[in-house]
Amino acid sequence: MDNCLFCKIAAKQIPSAVVYEDDDLFAFKDIKPAAPVHLLVIPKIHVATLSECNDSHIELLGKMLALAPRLAAEHGCAVTYDADGTPGGGYKTLINSGPDGGQEVYHLHLHMYGGPRPWRGQR
Protein backbone atom coordinates (compact mmCIF):
# COMPACT_ATOMS: atom_id res chain seq x y z
CA MET A 1 0.00 0.00 0.00
CA ASP A 2 1.46 3.31 -1.14
CA ASN A 3 0.48 5.49 1.74
CA CYS A 4 0.61 3.10 4.69
CA LEU A 5 2.90 4.00 7.59
CA PHE A 6 3.59 0.40 8.61
CA CYS A 7 4.20 -0.74 5.00
CA LYS A 8 6.82 1.99 4.85
CA ILE A 9 8.31 0.87 8.17
CA ALA A 10 8.42 -2.77 6.97
CA ALA A 11 10.11 -1.62 3.76
CA LYS A 12 12.59 0.45 5.85
CA GLN A 13 11.53 3.61 4.04
CA ILE A 14 10.76 4.98 7.50
CA PRO A 15 13.23 4.07 10.26
CA SER A 16 12.20 2.04 13.30
CA ALA A 17 13.88 0.11 16.09
CA VAL A 18 13.72 -3.32 14.45
CA VAL A 19 13.65 -6.34 16.78
CA TYR A 20 12.78 -9.12 14.30
CA GLU A 21 12.41 -9.69 10.58
CA ASP A 22 11.77 -12.67 8.33
CA ASP A 23 10.17 -13.18 4.91
CA ASP A 24 6.64 -12.66 6.27
CA LEU A 25 6.91 -10.63 9.47
CA PHE A 26 8.50 -7.47 10.81
CA ALA A 27 8.65 -6.43 14.48
CA PHE A 28 9.77 -3.13 15.97
CA LYS A 29 9.54 -1.00 19.11
CA ASP A 30 6.45 1.15 19.51
CA ILE A 31 7.38 4.83 19.18
CA LYS A 32 5.23 5.73 22.21
CA PRO A 33 5.68 2.78 24.55
CA ALA A 34 2.83 2.13 26.95
CA ALA A 35 4.88 -0.42 28.91
CA PRO A 36 8.57 -1.00 29.70
CA VAL A 37 8.61 -3.35 26.69
CA HIS A 38 6.17 -2.41 23.89
CA LEU A 39 6.70 -4.12 20.55
CA LEU A 40 4.59 -4.29 17.40
CA VAL A 41 4.49 -7.38 15.16
CA ILE A 42 3.21 -6.77 11.62
CA PRO A 43 2.87 -8.81 8.44
CA LYS A 44 4.98 -7.53 5.54
CA ILE A 45 1.94 -7.73 3.26
CA HIS A 46 -0.62 -4.98 3.72
CA VAL A 47 -3.68 -6.15 5.65
CA ALA A 48 -5.70 -3.23 7.03
CA THR A 49 -7.40 -4.91 9.98
CA LEU A 50 -8.07 -8.34 11.48
CA SER A 51 -11.47 -8.14 9.78
CA GLU A 52 -9.84 -8.39 6.34
CA CYS A 53 -8.38 -11.77 7.34
CA ASN A 54 -9.81 -15.06 6.08
CA ASP A 55 -8.70 -18.68 6.00
CA SER A 56 -5.79 -17.76 3.73
CA HIS A 57 -4.32 -15.69 6.58
CA ILE A 58 -4.43 -18.38 9.27
CA GLU A 59 -0.77 -19.36 8.92
CA LEU A 60 0.33 -15.72 8.94
CA LEU A 61 -1.77 -14.95 12.02
CA GLY A 62 -0.34 -18.03 13.74
CA LYS A 63 3.17 -16.87 12.97
CA MET A 64 2.44 -13.41 14.38
CA LEU A 65 1.10 -14.84 17.61
CA ALA A 66 3.87 -17.41 17.91
CA LEU A 67 6.49 -14.68 17.61
CA ALA A 68 5.25 -12.97 20.81
CA PRO A 69 6.70 -15.46 23.34
CA ARG A 70 9.99 -15.52 21.44
CA LEU A 71 10.22 -11.73 21.57
CA ALA A 72 9.14 -11.78 25.21
CA ALA A 73 11.99 -14.13 26.05
CA GLU A 74 14.45 -11.95 24.14
CA HIS A 75 13.24 -8.81 25.94
CA GLY A 76 13.22 -10.19 29.48
CA CYS A 77 9.50 -10.74 29.96
CA ALA A 78 9.00 -14.46 29.42
CA VAL A 79 6.58 -16.25 31.75
CA THR A 80 8.67 -18.03 34.38
CA TYR A 81 7.83 -20.44 37.19
CA ASP A 82 9.57 -20.67 40.53
CA ALA A 83 10.28 -23.92 42.36
CA ASP A 84 6.74 -24.25 43.72
CA GLY A 85 5.18 -23.49 40.34
CA THR A 86 4.21 -19.87 41.02
CA PRO A 87 4.23 -17.94 37.73
CA GLY A 88 6.19 -14.72 37.27
CA GLY A 89 7.05 -12.30 34.46
CA GLY A 90 4.74 -12.21 31.48
CA TYR A 91 3.33 -9.94 28.82
CA LYS A 92 0.10 -8.90 27.11
CA THR A 93 -0.75 -9.43 23.44
CA LEU A 94 -3.40 -7.25 21.81
CA ILE A 95 -4.87 -6.53 18.37
CA ASN A 96 -7.03 -3.39 18.07
CA SER A 97 -9.53 -3.56 15.19
CA GLY A 98 -11.45 -0.59 13.81
CA PRO A 99 -12.37 2.69 15.51
CA ASP A 100 -14.35 1.06 18.30
CA GLY A 101 -11.42 -1.29 18.85
CA GLY A 102 -9.07 1.65 19.30
CA GLN A 103 -7.13 1.05 16.07
CA GLU A 104 -5.16 4.08 14.88
CA VAL A 105 -2.87 2.60 12.22
CA TYR A 106 -4.70 0.63 9.53
CA HIS A 107 -2.09 -2.04 8.92
CA LEU A 108 -2.67 -5.15 11.03
CA HIS A 109 -0.43 -5.23 14.09
CA LEU A 110 -0.08 -7.25 17.25
CA HIS A 111 0.96 -5.27 20.33
CA MET A 112 3.25 -7.02 22.81
CA TYR A 113 3.44 -5.27 26.18
CA GLY A 114 5.72 -6.50 28.94
CA GLY A 115 7.69 -5.54 32.00
CA PRO A 116 6.86 -5.20 35.67
CA ARG A 117 3.48 -3.64 36.47
CA PRO A 118 2.16 -1.02 36.84
CA TRP A 119 2.49 0.44 33.35
CA ARG A 120 0.46 3.10 31.54
CA GLY A 121 -1.35 0.92 29.04
CA GLN A 122 -2.27 -1.89 31.42
CA ARG A 123 -5.81 -3.22 31.70
Ligand code: 5GP
Ligand atom coordinates in the same frame (compact mmCIF):
# COMPACT_ATOMS: atom_id res chain seq x y z
P1 5GP B 1 -3.19 1.01 17.36
O1 5GP B 1 -3.88 2.03 18.23
O2 5GP B 1 -3.46 1.25 15.89
O3 5GP B 1 -3.49 -0.40 17.78
O4 5GP B 1 -1.66 1.17 17.62
C1 5GP B 1 -0.78 1.88 16.79
C2 5GP B 1 0.55 1.96 17.51
O5 5GP B 1 1.52 2.39 16.58
C3 5GP B 1 0.54 2.96 18.68
O6 5GP B 1 0.92 2.28 19.87
C4 5GP B 1 1.58 4.00 18.26
O7 5GP B 1 2.36 4.49 19.33
C5 5GP B 1 2.42 3.23 17.24
N1 5GP B 1 3.00 4.09 16.21
C6 5GP B 1 2.37 5.06 15.50
N2 5GP B 1 3.21 5.64 14.63
C7 5GP B 1 4.41 5.01 14.79
C8 5GP B 1 5.70 5.17 14.14
O8 5GP B 1 5.90 5.99 13.26
N3 5GP B 1 6.69 4.34 14.56
C9 5GP B 1 6.50 3.40 15.55
N4 5GP B 1 7.55 2.65 15.90
N5 5GP B 1 5.32 3.23 16.17
C10 5GP B 1 4.28 4.02 15.79
Ligand code: ZN
Ligand atom coordinates in the same frame (compact mmCIF):
# COMPACT_ATOMS: atom_id res chain seq x y z
ZN1 ZN C 1 0.35 -1.37 5.15
